[in-house]
Amino acid sequence: MAAAHLVLLLLVAGSHGFPTVAEASEAHPGYAGTDTCEGPAEVRMGIEEYGGGRIVDITHAYQPDLPAFASGEVTGPVVRLKESMANGSLYNLSELRMECHRGTHVDAPGHINQDHFAAGLDVDTLDLEVLNGPALLVDTPRNTNITAKAMESLRIPKGVRRVLFRTLNTDRKLMWKKGGDLSYVxxxxxxxxxLVDNTDIKLIGVDYLSVAAYSDLISAHVVFFRIPV
Structure with a gap:
């Protein structure tokens, strides 16, 4: 399977260390706790081994206050306890319910391409070799969206396949604000x-809920998803 230009949405951490809640970085402040069916718990950034290197988990915890992709909206409850032994049930049973386009996620090839959708190109068809591996972290110009001019100014070398774009969204800590903010970069x-015409990038990471600026919400997605998988 040839690799498409994939869109990976995640927070780009700014620290070279591996912070816990108590020592969070400026880019990833961490969480004081989460409300789950098990009650509040400290959330730590996970560290794993992969191919001789270390992986830092910078995904966002799914919490009711996690911003949603609408002005002022939040994700709301994600997990609820349907059956509880404390309430007389014979077992504990949780229900998970949310949209697939919330929090840290990957856009499926069929997200904004009907031909890909009809062909069944879901996230499980993506190439794991593209999704895993070293990535280049770049800081974008802070006074603009990621335009052609901004991309050219970054001078990303040929051969680089995975790039994480850290923008003004991180400076503004938009993923920690209660409610969606459509003024994101x-x-x-x-x-x-x-990017498609001048780089070898196959995976894009950004620091808010959409890879595309709100002003170019559909048109920018169309460019990325036009690439055959």
């Missing part, structure tokens, strides 16, 4: 086209 259509 993302790719414009011409920025997306410049």
């Amino acid at each position: 993302g790719f414009t259509e011409d920025g997306a086209q410049w």
